[in-house]
Each structure stands twice: as C-alpha cells, then as structure tokens.
Amino acid sequence: MVCLTHSLNHGSPNSHMDFLLTVSVAIRALGRNKMRAGLTVLGVVIGIAAVTTMVSIGSSAGQLVQNELQSFGTNFLFVSGKSERRNGVRQQSTPSLTESDAEAVSAELDSVLAVSPLVGTSKPVVRGNNNCQPNEMFGVGEQYLLIRAWKLQAGSFFSERDIQSGNRVCVIGHTIVRELFQTANPLGETIRVGNIPFTVVGILEKKGAGLTGQDQDNVLLLPFTTVKKRLHGSNFDDVHAIFVAAKSPGEVQTATREIELLLRDRHGIAPGAAADFEVHSSDEISKFMGTVTGIMTALLASIAGISLLVGGVGIMNIMLVSVTERTREIGIRMAVGARGRDILVQFLIESVVLSCFGGAIGMTLGVSASMGITAIINELSPGSDWPVIVSIPAAIVAMIFAAVVGMIFGLYPAWRASRLDPIDALRYE
C-alpha cells in the first residue's frame, strides 16, 4: 500500500515550479495549438527576418564602401584648390596649386612617401577606326601608381625623363585596350589623343567596377607635363590637384597637418585666414562614408524594428485570447496549488518561447534572404562584388530583442492570468 497521508505541517512548502519544467509545460501547451502558435509567431518571424536582412545588407554596403576606399590606398591624401561659392553656386576650383607646391611637399615633408601632381583633361582617343572616351584621363607624375596602390600588368610607367621632357607616352586601362586594340598587343603602338599621337608604354592591372558600378578600367594616364604643354597648350605650372601618399596609414594625420602648414606658408596665407586649398585624406572619407552607411543601416533596422513591434502586439493579442480561453485551466492549476507567480511565469514563458521560436525562424530566413539579395545584386550588376556579410551580432541582438518583445507583450496577459480568482476561474465556462 502506498503512503497516502502525511501529517500536516505548516512549514512553508517550497512551492515554485522549477524553470525547465515550466518551459516544458509551456512548450506542451503551445504544441496543443500548433496552427495558432504558427500564425502568432508570423509577425515576429517577419520582424526578425527584416531586421537581420536589413542590418546584414547595410553592413555589406558599408563593407563594400570600405573595400573601395582601401583599393584607393589607406595612406592616401589629396590636395585640391578650394572651390569658392558665389551666391550659393559652386564655382570652378581656383587654380591655386602649382607643380612647385607638389615638389615642395615631396622634398620638405618627412611624413610623405610619394607625391604626384594631377591635371585632368578630356579628349577623344582614337586608333584607326576605333575611338573611345575614357572616364578618367589624367596627367600625373611618376609616383601616381604608388599612391593609388595600383600596378601595371604589362610594360612600364613613365620615367622621370618622360615627365621632364613632356614625352608623348601613355598608360592605358583594360577597357581602352579592349575597345581600341581588341586582341592585339597595345605595347609600343600609337593612339591619338586629341589628334596628337601617343605611344602606349604600359597597361594597368584590371580593377573591375567601382562602388556605383562605374568602370574603373576606362582610364588613360599621361605625363602631366605633356597634358599641360601639348594638350592644353599652357605654359603655367598650375595643377588641379596634388595626390600624396603618407609613409604609413598612421602618419596620414601628421601629413595632413604638415601639408596644410607648408602650403599656407607657400601661399602666404595669414594664420586664421581661410586657405585657398583643401586637404582630404582617405581616413576622413572612410569615416564619412562609414557614418553615412551607419545611418542608412540604423534607418533600415528601425523601420524593420517597427514590424517586430507589430509582431509583439500580435503575440499580446493571442496571449490575451489564450488566457481567457484557458481560464478554467488556470483555475484548476490554482486549486491544486499553483501560486499567482507560477501562473505568471507559465504564461510569460509561453510568450517568450513563442517569440524566441519566431525569432529563430526569422533569423534563419533573414540570413538566407541577405545572402540571396547580395547574390542577386552581384548577378544583376556584373563586375560589382558585394561582400556577403551575415551580421551575427545583429542576429543575436534580434534574438534577444525577440525574447524581450515576448516578455513585454506577454507580461500583461500573464499578469491578468495570475490575478484570476481561483473560484471564479473554476466556474468559468
């Protein structure tokens, strides 16, 4: 015979359900109504999927921008003439920089590794019956490739002599090779730039499409002296910009400051007065772009977050229905000894389990969606190379957020359940 009675003792019984047990009770309760549980979590699934996707795509975009900037060189700076505004309209840069400014930066500053003046131009490029219009047509110095962290695929770059004598030589990118030479070897061949014959001495390494999908290989580089003298017919030594490489990424700041001081001195600008030039660093650009993509990501994530909120309201709705529907169950549990807290915890855990379940599904969906979307972008715009970034922190934060949503929106229904009067609850039909 089993023991049926034990003596009454009023030592307070330790009456709390242990946590795992409560979770299993909650899962069993949810399992009894799979269809409803599924529909309830749909809101959270969509919310979490949206947040995960948005943040992942945002980080991909950010990474893409950073990669782009990296390919520009991490220790890269450039000095440009300051654009003036007249009546709010941006005017042409004033020709304030000169070749000798570039020479001075190169000669006098220790933090500087390489310097190249830059003169932009735009002329049709012709070979026989073929012609093309390069995106970038720059007159540069012999250290330009070093600054841009770019290499030659074949041939050689201009020598110092080419630059001093303004020789008619050029280095071309892949697109120009394709358009003017097809399969022929361009090295040593002649092309006409603005009707002046130039000899191709080098071919640049392929770079692919840029951030906005522009072709970075549609480039023609010439000695800047040649551009000035032969293409522009100018005898002044003004240049459009000066490209600089600092000795290391850590010295970009120092170089920026030193260049500013040196050029202000050379241009005779009084301390405190506005300079007639600007120094930009890759650092600064990268920070700026980082902020921009960060804001974009936050914006997308917060829009997605709203859908998560809507999902939470859905959970609250169903939990309230569930509490009403299960009033008698609550009464029975209370009659056999469940305390208000046990009921509260049971419903709260049900709601959290529900939303975490939705969160897990949403996360999986979001991860696959972000992979899919980057794949589609890469497919649709050939040459672009979006990195696939699955933002693990975003996924984890989204999961935690899902649990919190479940807890917050489950709290009120659970509290209502826990405050029920056992007698009324038992009588409920």
Add this chain to the structure above:
Amino acid sequence: MSLIELNKVCKTYDLGEVKVHALLETTLNIDKGEYVALLGPSGSGKSTLMNTLGCLDRPTSGSYLLDGAEVGSMSRNARAGIRNQHLGFVFQNFNLLNRTSALDNVELPLLYGSGMSRRDRRQRAREMLELVGLGERLDHHPGQLSGGQQQRVAIARSLVNAPSILMADEPTGNLDSKTSREVIDIFKRLNEENGITIIIVTHDLGVAKHARRILVLRDGLIQTDTQSFDEAFQSLHAMETD
C-alpha cells in the same frame, strides 16, 4: 484540538447595492479522520462553506484554524501552498485538463512545490492511477474516458500529494448510479483504510448515507449536525415542506 475549527465564520458577498450573506456566524469543528457530508438546498451556503474550508476563499470575518493555523490571515500564496500540500479536491465536472493525458493530469499538483524529480513524479502519479483502478489508461486523454473514469482520475489527482483532507463538491453529480457507487466506495475505502478526512458536498441522499456525520445547511446556517441519517433526512424534508 480539532483538524478544522471554524469560529463564527461569516462570508458576505458585496454586490454593490445588496450584500449577500452566504454564511452567517458558522461555528464548526471537524476532527481528523471524519467522513462528513454537507447537505442542503441550493443557495443554502454549501458551496461557500466548501470553498472556505478548501482555502479557495477567505472568510469575511471569524476565524478558521486549519490544524492550528489561521487561514483567514493567510496570503494568496500561503493558501495555494496549503491547497497543494494538505488538501485534495474532487469536483462535479471533474475539472481535468483536456488534451492532456491522465498521467499528466494526476502529476499536476506535484509540479508545484513538490521538489520531486520527473521520474519520481511520474512514478507517484502512476501509483495513484493504479490505486483507483486506471493503471491501464495512463495515456488516455479525458475525452477518451468515461465519466466514472474521469472522476477516478480526478480522485487520483487529489490524492497524489498525500493530503490529509479530501474535499468533494457533488462528486457524483454527473455520474450514473453504478459509477456513483464505485466512486463512493473509493471515498469510503480512503476514509476507513487510510484515515483521510473526507468532506463531501452533495444533494444525493444515497451519497450522504455513507457519511458518518451529516451537516444540513439552510440560509447560511448549519441547521442540523448529526450522526444519524434519519435525523438529517427529516431535517431536509421539513425544509421542503416549509
């Protein structure tokens, strides 16, 4: 000291404009091991008395000592603990959890505060179901059981925490006469063999007959408190002819 000591217990329901006095200064002692039936017409206060004794409700005034502890001043949680550890309930409509197996139903009280391992809980619940003759139907859901079997599951549940008092509210109200007898036999056995105190609310005289003490209630007062079935019968009969 008696197991249950009610001293001038009143229960008043405040319905706004009117106050309903469901229990009027009820004084009552019940000793350990008694088998008590509560009789009375509807509205006589049987259920209120039962809910009060069962610690589901608190008296408006007066004192209720359960094994020497004052229930009137206990918190909700403390009363839940008392219900869990010392009381077993059997209801007219069984009050089992649907879509939950018989075993899970019987295990339910052990989920709250028993501190037992899952294996021990299952074992204990199985023993209780075997005790009421349902050892073969552990995994049946209430919907798959007859009324009598459901009530036996409810009895197994009420016994699982080894209570000292078993409270039954119209336990045979939804059962036919044959299964009623089976259920009554179980109560009798529990009282005689295991010494469990049994308090049973009923209007079925055939059920009340088995009790060793009968209380007849009328208008919130205990009209008759007797060990003789005939006396109780006459008291009830007198009410009807009033």
